[in-house]
Amino acid sequence: xxxxxxxxxxxxxxxxxxxxxxxxxxxxxxxxxxxxxxxxxxxxxxxxxxxxxxxxxxxxxxxxxxxxxxxxxxxxxxxxxxxxxxxxxxxxxxxxxxxxxxxxxxxxxxxxxxxxxxxxxxxxxxxxxxxxxxxxxxxxxxxxxxxxxxxxxxxxxxxxxxxxxxxxxxxxxxxxxxxxxxxxxxxxxx
Numbered sequence: 001x002x003x004x005x006x007x008x009x010x011x012x013x014x015x016x017x018x019x020x021x022x023x024x025x026x027x028x029x030x031x032x033x034x035x036x037x038x039x040x041x042x043x044x045x046x047x048x049x050x051x052x053x054x055x056x057x058x059x060x061x062x063x064x065x066x067x068x069x070x071x072x073x074x075x076x077x078x079x080x081x082x083x084x085x086x087x088x089x090x091x092x093x094x095x096x097x098x099x100x101x102x103x104x105x106x107x108x109x110x111x112x113x114x115x116x117x118x119x120x121x122x123x124x125x126x127x128x129x130x131x132x133x134x135x136x137x138x139x140x141x142x143x144x145x146x147x148x149x150x151x152x153x154x155x156x157x158x159x160x161x162x163x164x165x166x167x168x169x170x171x172x173x174x175x176x177x178x179x180x181x182x183x184x185x186x187x188x189x190x
């Protein structure tokens with residue numbers, strides 16, 4: 001069975017760390033960071049210089065880049081593709097879905113995984129991340145984002161028929177979180 005595991009979570013939950021650990025546990029898997037592929041498309045079109053500018057583009061430009069990115073990922077032939085992405089992006093026009101209908105359908109996920117963390121952990125992780133240009137958020141905003149993530153996950157699952165799994169990634173527990181995803185993948189493959 002070909003697996004297409006789309007792993008999502010709001011900025012600061014440790015999603016990328018979990019997915020990288022999962023990759024080291026999964027032989028023959030290909031890791032694709034949706035935002036990185038989108039950045040390549042945006043740079044090619046001279047729309048952005050760095051990844052965090054993507055969410056500041058007009059929504060129509062973001063839609064175009066999302067569609068191009070989903071099409072590119074959906075053509076990958078590997079037996080296991082791990083997609084690291086976001087369910088939504090906070091833009092100047094409001095929350096924009098990271099996996100709108102045409103994108104999530106094009107990706108054809110076999111599984112959807114939401115990684116969460118506590119608001120305090122998220123806030124601390126965002127503050128410590130010097131490689132990204134993170135917007136600050138108070139506890140109320142983080143709780144709103146966590147709640148929205150669950151709603152967006154349920155919608156994506158409903159649109160694709162892919163089962164959804166929600167996991168908490170507490171500080172120092174990324175290995176354990178990745179192992180839970182690996183266990184789910186082994187069960188799906190058998």
